[in-house]
Amino acid sequence: MVREIIHLQVGQCGNQIGNVFWESICKDHQLSESGSLISDPETSKNKLRLQTEKMSVYFAESSDNKYVPRAIMLDTDPGPLEVVKAGRIGKMFNPDNYVAGASSVLGGYGRSYLTESSQIIEEYTEVLQKELEVKSQKKKKRVKTEKKRKGGEVQLCDSPQGFQVMHSLGGSTGSGLGTLLLEHLRNNYPTLVTSSFSVLPSQLIVETYHAILGLSQLIDHSHATFTIDNASLFNICKRTLKSSNPTYKDLNWITSLAMNGVTSSFRRVQNNNTKEEISLSQKKKKKKINYFYIVIAGDYRIPCKLNDDLHKMRLNLIPFPRLHFLLMSHYPFFKVDESKKVDTSVSTMTDYLWSSVSSLANIVPGDGKYLSDSFVIRGENVSMNIWDVFNMSSHMAEDFVNFIPNLIKITVIPLAPTYTPLNGTLLCNTTCIKNTFAALSSTFSQLFQRKTMLHRFTREGIDELQFSESHANVQSLISEYQDKQDVVVDLENELDAVDEENSIEQNNESDFYE
Ligand SMILES: Nc1nc2c(ncn2[C@@H]2O[C@H](COP(=O)(O)OP(=O)(O)OP(=O)(O)O)[C@@H](O)[C@H]2O)c(=O)[nH]1
Ligand SMILES: [Mg+2]
Incomplete structure (x- = not known):
């Protein structure tokens, strides 16, 4: 069963980044600008399966075999939406899903949050309800007749899993309307996951006010928020794109690479290698590292359902509901025409990913402790020495809070990304975001x-x-x-106590049998 995600992009920043994200995943799924699958006779059956099997998570298939993004574009100002419409993939979106404010006169947070919002929310609710329509036999029949009648679109879901809102916290629309939508979604669809990709504000006065109001809403109404900091994107652009004066286009390209990585495990079929997992846990026992647990998915045999939807990601990465602000790191970042020059060895990738240079948030990992990590690696025939990763993780034990087991989860997606033979994306829940x-x-x-x-x-x-x-x-x-961050549990003593209890129980049992 497909678990669909509905994407909402709000305000100028949300629409600009959102647009680049869709361009990026269309390329990833081999979709043309009109939404048709580009057939390549050289693509193997297995590759085609990996490319298309979970496409319905983000795309609805229309009657004429076109893929339509499950996306709603919103802004109080119609200008940015016109830019998306006129863009390269503007025609792929459902034309009914552009929801703009009544006028282009700019206002502040109050207008976005209080005044203009009621009209926008009304219009968007109608669009959303159509997007969320769930398939039933009756509806399937109706759709068939509709198709015959007007060649119309099929916008039905199997079983929606949640929403992702793309917005800035600094803009009045991004912060005001963006978080209002999250509140609306959370209240009206309590069983679905609400997530957001949120761009942190610059140091401008009004942006600080918008951000405090918006952040408080995110704490209460988002289940998982991926934080993005423009200052960090700037540094990445300067370092890796060698751009002395990066533009939003550069920043958004970098963001789209990371977003593509984060969402790839929702969009891709993964496989699991149980043997590796078993031998790993046996060796762990010998090593007596009981609080580190790594799950490897890396073979083609047994399908595995790890981290493959928003619910599971939330379950694995968010041990405390309010502490749901996740950091994204990605490797490699590159200029499109220089993708061939990138070093894509697993060791270089892991070194980069766990340092601050590849993070989309401006943080120093050493200033906090990790609560959880999830690492997605993509590539065909990834020859990953899991023991290297395991050993590296063991060295990092000090960097984690020591009271949560199952800290790092590794997912291997056996399909190469678009530009490079290999890439990796790390999602961390770390206390250093508090800074x-x-x-x-x-x-x-x-x-x-x-x-x-x-x-x-x-x-x-x-x-x-x-x-x-x-x-x-x-x-x-x-x-x-x-x-x-400050909690320290004496794990050694606790484990010894458990061992002692177990041995007493065993002795008692053997006494009984004697
Ligand atoms: N990374 C990135 N940041 C952007 C982009 N466009 C705007 N921003 C940032 O977003 C914040 C301003 O928010 P906007 O999205 O322009 O504003 P808005 O949500 O449309 O709200 P209004 O104030 O009503 O226009 C600033 O911090 C900008 O640096 C973009 O394309 N990429
Ligand atoms: Mg705007």
Whole structure:
């Protein structure tokens, strides 16, 4: 059964990055600009299966064998949506799924959150309901007749798994409308997962206000948020694209590579090698490293359902519901025409991924502790020495909180990415994200104390209390991350105690039989 994801892109930033993301996954699935599958006689049956089997997660198949992105494009300002429409893949999207505000007159957060939103939410709810229509025998019949009648589109889901919202926290629309949508989705579809790709704000005054309001909403209404920091993207562009003055186009290209990696395990079939897993756990026992657990998926024999949807990702990576701000790292980043020059050895990749240089958030990993990690590696015939990864992970034991088992999960997708023979994406839940939020909180306090530019918000109906409450929510999140970082469990003693208990039980049993 297909578990569909509905993608929503909001505001200028959301629509620009969203557009590049769709271009990237269309290329990945060999789709043309009109949404047809590009057939290549040289593609093997197995490769074709890997490429298409889970395509319905992000695409609906139309009656004329075209693939239509399950995407809704929203903005209070119609301008950015016109750009998407006129873009290379603009015609692939369902034309009914562009939802714009009534006028192009720019307003602030209040307009996006309070005034304009009611009209947009009404329109978008209708679009969303169509996207989420679930297949039933009756509907299938109806669709068949509709197809005959007007060659119309088939926009039905098998069993939707959730949503991903792409937006910036600095923009008034991205933050205001973006998080309002998350709240709406969370309240109306409580069994589905709400996730977001959220671009952190710059240091501008109004962006700081937007971000505090938006972040508080994300804490309450998103199940999983992938954080993206433009400052970090800038550094990556300078270093790897050798661009002295990176543009949004460069930044978005980098982001699309990482987003492609993150979503590939939702879109791809994976396989599992049970033998490796068994021998690994036996060796672990000998080594007495009981709190490290690595799952390898890497053979073609037994299909494995690891991390293959939003629910499982949430289950594996988010041990505490509010601490759901994930960091993405990716390797390799490159200029399109220089993809052949990249070193794609597994060892180089793992070195890069666990350092700060490949992270899309501006963090220093050593400033915090990992709560969990998930590593997706893509490539045909990946000859990965799992013991190297295991040993490396063992060296990193100090970098993790030691009270959570099953820390690193590794997924191998046996299909090469578009440009390079191999790539890897790391998703981390780490407490060092609190430093980013603490910096934001400190800038906010300075501005709010003096009520700098606060009138722009109060005159549009945003109460000062909303700011104080949102800020308190963010501060509490920072403390929660700190608390988890500070916990130290004496694992050796705990394990010895368990061993002792077990041996007493065994002795008692043998006494009984004697
Ligand atoms: N990475 C990236 N960041 C962007 C892009 N466009 C805007 N931003 C960032 O997003 C923030 C501004 O948000 P926008 O998306 O432009 O604003 P909006 O959501 O349309 O809201 P309005 O203020 O109502 O226009 C700033 O921090 C920008 O640096 C983009 O294409 N890529
Ligand atoms: Mg805008």
